[in-house]
Amino acid sequence: MLIVESYTIAVAMCLITMLCWGSWANTQKLASNEWQFQLFYWDYSLGVLLLTLLFAFTIGSTGEEGRAFMPDISQAGSDAIQSALIGGVVFNLANILLVTAIDIAGMAVAFPVAIGLALVIGVVSNYLAEPLGDPVFLFAGVGLVTAAIIVCALIYARLPQDEGRSVGKGLAISVIAGIAMGFFYRFVAASISMDFANPEAGLMTPYSAGVVFAVGLLVSNVIWLVPLMYKPISGEVAPIGEYFSKGTPRLHLVGILGGAIWCVGFSFSFIASGAAGPAISYGLGQGATMVAAFWGVFIWKEFKDAPAGTSSMITAMFALFFVGLGLIVYSR
Numbered sequence: 001m002l003i004v005e006s007y008t009i010a011v012a013m014c015l016i017t018m019l020c021w022g023s024w025a026n027t028q029k030l031a032s033n034e035w036q037f038q039l040f041y042w043d044y045s046l047g048v049l050l051l052t053l054l055f056a057f058t059i060g061s062t063g064e065e066g067r068a069f070m071p072d073i074s075q076a077g078s079d080a081i082q083s084a085l086i087g088g089v090v091f092n093l094a095n096i097l098l099v100t101a102i103d104i105a106g107m108a109v110a111f112p113v114a115i116g117l118a119l120v121i122g123v124v125s126n127y128l129a130e131p132l133g134d135p136v137f138l139f140a141g142v143g144l145v146t147a148a149i150i151v152c153a154l155i156y157a158r159l160p161q162d163e164g165r166s167v168g169k170g171l172a173i174s175v176i177a178g179i180a181m182g183f184f185y186r187f188v189a190a191s192i193s194m195d196f197a198n199p200e201a202g203l204m205t206p207y208s209a210g211v212v213f214a215v216g217l218l219v220s221n222v223i224w225l226v227p228l229m230y231k232p233i234s235g236e237v238a239p240i241g242e243y244f245s246k247g248t249p250r251l252h253l254v255g256i257l258g259g260a261i262w263c264v265g266f267s268f269s270f271i272a273s274g275a276a277g278p279a280i281s282y283g284l285g286q287g288a289t290m291v292a293a294f295w296g297v298f299i300w301k302e303f304k305d306a307p308a309g310t311s312s313m314i315t316a317m318f319a320l321f322f323v324g325l326g327l328i329v330y331s332r
Contacts, residue, residue: 047259
């Protein structure tokens with residue numbers, strides 16, 4: 001299996017994680033006029049599973065070090081499999097709630113609150129489990145990235161808001177989404193042996209854990225997604241029959257592509273965690289908020305109607321983010 005031992009390469013992979021996690025939602029935006037989120041999400045989940053299987057049977061099964069996918073998954077203990085499955089279920093809840101909160105309250109409330117909570121909870125919980133990196137630089141970096149997320153929220157708050165949005169309900173859903181998002185990574189990390197070259201018996205490699213995680217994500221759609229199809233918190237009902245009647249090859253491929261993009265980031269984060277440590281891998285990945293902001297500023301022109309003075313806030317947001325990112329990298 002492919003094993004990353006260089007910290008520099010690990011950081012590069014974490015930066016790719018950040019780009020992927022901050023970019024996959026563009027596929028949903030592309031399909032949103034023709035395709036309700038609940039229907040898009042089935043293809044997204046399928047894309048995650050397909051890419052984890054591709055990685056497992058290719059780079060996860062080549063080379064002389066570590067365990068190939070099939071021998072690894074066959075020896076995995078029930079506790080490890082259960083932990084990775086729970087990670088998929090918890091992430092799925094968080095992701096679905098996040099998108100729902102954005103739809104109800106807007107980006108100004110939902111995304112910064114949820115991802116800010118997830119960043120802090122995720123870094124702290126992963127650092128306590130695997131204390132790799134200088135805590136002063138690590139948590140100072142996390143603090144600056146969190147500050148950048150807050151500035152991002154203030155920028156969005158300056159934009160004209162749509163009528164009929166319930167900020168209170170959106171805020172409550174955002175908090176739940178952020179707590180769940182902060183803990184999913186720890187569940188998956190607990191199923192993985194940190195010695196990738198000589199993995200511990202009963203635990204899995206990142207490639208096998210990724211497949212189990214993706215199965216948990218897809219199967220838990222029955223729990224989290226189906227109720228929202230017929231009893232949506234906001235928007236219209238999306239009957240399962242419309243997945244087939246409205247779905248076109250292009251729409252299905254867009255959804256699968258969205259899942260694949262997110263999964264590249266997910267897989268790279270865990271592959272890099274052996275050299276970088278889970279806390280740093282997760283912390284860098286959650287810089288995706290700023291990547292999403294970049295798309296919003298420069299591609300989708302979300303701030304074109306913002307009042308005067310917004311440009312300086314955007315500059316401050318990116319400055320805080322990049323300095324914080326540098327401190328997180330330097331902490332190791």
